[in-house]
Amino acid sequence: MKKPLLYLLILLVTVFSTSCSQSPKETFEIGNKAFLLNGKPFVVKAAEIHYPRIPKEYWEHRIKMCKALGMNTICLYVFWNFHEPEEGKYDFTGQKDIAAFCRLAQENGMYVIVRPGPYVCAEWEMGGLPWWLLKKKDIKLREQDPYYMEQVKLFMNEVGKQLTDLQISKGGNIIMVQVENEYGSFGIDKPYIAEIRDIVKQAGFTGVPLFQCDWNSNFENNALDDLLWTINFGTGANIDDQFKRLQELRPDIPLMCSEFWSGWFDHWGAKHETRSAEDLVKGMKEMLDRNISFSLYMTHGGTSFGHWGGANFPNFSPTCTSYDYDAPINESGKVTPKYFEVRNLLSNYLPEGESLPEIPDSVPTIAIPSFKLDEVAILFDNLPEPKISENIQSMEAFDQGWGSILYRTTLPASKEEQTLTITEAHDWAQVFLDGKKLATLSRLKGEGTVILPPMKEGAQLDILVEAMGRMNFGKGIYDWKGITEKVEIQSDGAATSLKNWKVYNIPVDYAFAKNKKFVKQDNPKKDPAYYRGTFTLDKTGDTFLNMTNWSKGMVWVNGYAIGRYWEIGPQQTLYVPGCWLKKGENEVIILDMAGSVQPQTEGLQQPILDNLRVHGAAYAHRKV
Template identity: 60%
Template sequence: MSRLINALVCASLWLLSPTMLFANSNEAETSTTVAGSFEAGKGTFLLNGKPFVVKAAELHYPRIPRDYWEHRIKMCKALGMNTICLYVFWNAHESEPDKFDFTGQNDLAEFIRLCKENDMYVILRPGPYVCAEWEMGGLPWWLLKKKDIRLREQDPYFMERVDKFQKAVAAQVADMTIANGGPIIMVQVENEYGSYGTDKEYVGAIRDMLRKNFGEEVTLFQCDWASNFLNNGLDDLIWTMNFGTGANIDKQFAKLKEVRPDSPLMCSEFWSGWFDKWGGNHETRAAENMIAGIDEMLSKGISFSLYMTHGGTNWGHWAGANSPGFAPDVTSYDYDAPISESGRPTAKYHALRETLAKYSDRKLPPVPKTILTIKIPEFGLTEVGPLFANLPAPHKDEKIKTMEEYNQGFGSILYRTVLPELPTSTLLTVNDAHDFAQIFLDGKYIGKLDRRLGEKSLQLPSVGKGVTLEILVEAMGRINFGRAIKDFKGITDNVTITENRDGHKFVCDLGDWEVFNLDDKEEFYNSMEYFPVEAFTPGDDGRMPRGVYRTTFNLNKTGDTFLNMETWGKGLVYVNGHPLGRFWEIGPQQTLYLPGCWLRKGENEIVIFDIIGPKKAVTEGLEKPIIDKLQQTAPITHRDATSTLDLSAETAVINGSFAPGNGWQEIDFDSPVKGRYVCLELLNSQDGGDEAAIAELYLTDADGKRISREPWKVRYADSEEVKKGNHAADKTFDLQESTYWSTVSGIAYPHSIVIDLGAPHTLRGLQYLPRMESHTPGAIKDFRIFVKETDFRY
């Protein structure tokens, strides 16, 4: 009956403008609020009974300074959008169990009210998991204090906590749905679950929570990829697809149109760009490809949400990490989006605005004025609190424990023990250091272990009895995608030393640890004893001491700026108490965005925690960011310049051909074969060109099931295009169908990739996904596959 009443009300209201339908925030509790509806009609969405195409701009309130929220919303409206799409980040709202924060930067309701005041509808995506290149995909770290927890499954504790969170969100905004006269037209159930598993009961349980908390009238939807949306698709939900710039749009919706011919079509994440990782090139996507895709969708009446329209910033410790392997994301979430990290319109913005204007029945609003940008002259940090002279009281434990077991969520942790006499060189192995470990003997730096690079061991020199071993581990973002989101920090298992005596290996598991928790909290930085920087000189490595640096600087006027961190090592920055995020000298990001609204005329305070130590303790404010400058020695390709794969003595498991066109293809071997190293030799392409490209690869086991790709590593690739884009060979198993490995133009076939699976497997076949574009550039035609238990010859 309630749906019928709403339909009758809507039939009389569909002529009203969005402004008339929306009551302003001061009237939200009065009788002038008008109920509306949003639902799926035949081949279209219906807003108040009238066909409606969603043109949504994705942006995230925690990534934008609160003072700039309305500016960014107005930027989206002036672009030609009619809706704001946003995630709700659980871990930002519940940093401790049962302590919910919806104030200040976390004021979700206020952000949605601002959308309403600016005549923008809202698509709410409350998770509980959001991905978004955000710490642990939005899940709070304290869930890991229960070590056996099953995340994103019907684990009783996990579901209990999700229910509490969803109730807390609903208490803030459930009365802001369109049925209640508010701007929220749709609410998402979970997020891309097909990329995690197949569990319709779990997805159904999340749906039931949302129905219970938001009411029966709310329109619910779920999003996934065209390749997996049926795995968890629930019959009573709207289904939307996620895909990126350049994709073959008809192909992306083909299966949905087949199973639901009358469904409205929507790309709920049309990826405008991509995110950056530490040690990789800055990601960009061509504006013309993005605009062509949006133009095509709108010409066909297809709704979309542009992810991201404005990316913003991963303040403090909120940047996540990608998987397989460990690829931590940088602080900037610029995303090569139409609106830059600092809220400025880009060339992409203006070009897209021209296109969207064609699909608007009214003149677009003027583009808001850009916020003033200022330059701050170089200044030095005047005080330093040396880290090793300011350690807190330790815990004492025989066995290694993770950071979470000490009730620590973020920051760094120092493990200390005393070594036995080691008369010869010894191998130290840390299983595993999450994420960046530095090794010291009696205070002297010995080396580092970088999780990104798979480093777990290093050689210790011979030492006498009683030498102190210290392992300083910095936690970076927890993995935000795939099964590896259960990402403990610190040292996750054990530490061993391996000696060779008379030709025999002796392995000793070290114990008797002192553990110092260096939490990323203001209390830790304030507790330090500080000394004048001039009292210290650079060490043999040219660096100043590891520790916390601080000073004040004065401004005559305020405005946005970009702090230059090029002379610093690795760590975190705070200005006037605001966390700006992580820096790391390897790049590509070299500056940190500092919003003018966080500065003040007169005195300002800056605090920098550098876990490596700066080469020079100075900084300055630039008018433009530096987010595309790598300065590291480790190559980002997977071939030694002097090595060439030799397959002359090898026998292929199979010789075959792929079919032309988009979509997944599977090849079965003639019989199962056991091996650890797999080589795919590509002989030619479908288009006759010299480039080869692969979006994704899987290998199947004896039962035809996909094996885990978490331990995979690229052992060799003959060619990788990393100058014109990030198309290295590890893109073949990065869990992202829109990214791809590509060889360099001008290098002739054959092309080869060798993958180390991490352990031997019995393999039955291979699954291959070409690029998503309609003309499938670089699609492979003929190939050979080799499988070996030992590595190939190079």
């Protein structure tokens, strides 16, 4: 073959390959009372799902479930603290590969709405803000604090590197990007919102409409003229009332409910939440009949694995590990009666000539026979090297973000009882004197005092504090963990601050949990301890670990942080995805903060999400 002909053939192959590898570019715009997709009216029917709450192996299954429901778009948050757990160390790989998630959506014919924060709420640890921001004690969060804004800009630029090439204007499937999140429930600060808008644009999000969401009661407080305004509300809301003021101000814009709440989330010590399918479908139908776009929050909630569950404000109300949300697709990705009712509705609102795809098969669920966790490592016998501190300081001051922390000091002699006052322990503390437990203090109950018995000189005081989720709403995002102020002994009307502490960090990392001196014990004492056991499988599938024999703590399965449990309920099981199990031997490690009733568990085929084992008044969530 002659060289000129060869070169021409190579060029043609290159051009053809390039054109095939790129999706045809589309357009998405804000038109007169309608969104326009490629110039034609388009109603956004978005399914909110969160990639960190779904194992990566199941991402595509959940996307297909949303498409089979009748949705045309996936809506998602970007979780800053998930991608930058340490300052300056970004991670967008594996489970955190948000670009791969968006591309999966595109491969399955779904558009994407991105909500990059920096604050997201979402019942997520600190509302998505990184804990290490609190190492700067005078920081102003969600304000124009120079350090905070610089960190926001750095992170948003990293998000831009991942996602801006996936905007619809560049052949991708991202059709809208949100600026901040429900800021009206936090404050009034248009200059701050404007700066976040500019940061989002500077990160490269210039090829799609930008919008801001809020409630109909406060959306005007921070509304910017150059952004689309959307409203958030839940089932049972009066649609006319929700959009009345917005239509008065902007009669020609397309209307959108950017969060139509399908259910609600659960708190430890409170009843399991559900919402009516009838009300959900009624509200969706009313919006569809009026060409109002919506995002169903949540379509599939999933699981706040590990330590990622947050807490509510103004009451400190930590949220359960399960984020089932009473959504149409349940926590483990299975259809519910609510799913079929929504699907039946949406089947009537398809483009001409289209039909709904078949519902994907569910991941199999298995039962696992009861097995013992009879290898035990007592926490106090397996402490790391201590850090020395003259004064009490929060967990963040010791460069720790999550887990538990032990404060230890010695006490002067006393012939009389004294009152120990802890101001204050975030969030669940146990007090020991010379190794004997004196009391358990819960932030939910506002407890902070312990009576100390008479003691000899040099008695050892231990205060073990477990951090639960940082508050994710309102001013509660300033939620330092550990002991946040001081520890005092009060005697004869005088208060003496205790000093000279040894401090032990107990993080949530699997590497820390597995690296312990485990000893076989059939009936261990009810002390804080790690428990290890194994079970064997000949086939894998989803299961739900039964935690009713255990008190409070954290579970790891094959190295995966499954989540927190607490005997008070309402959640009594932990979802274990089958993709994290394996044929043959599987390992379970449980850190139980107060000791088990029986050190054994089993895998159930159904979750227990509605078993409240304490009287509700005992854990009334107090105001902070």
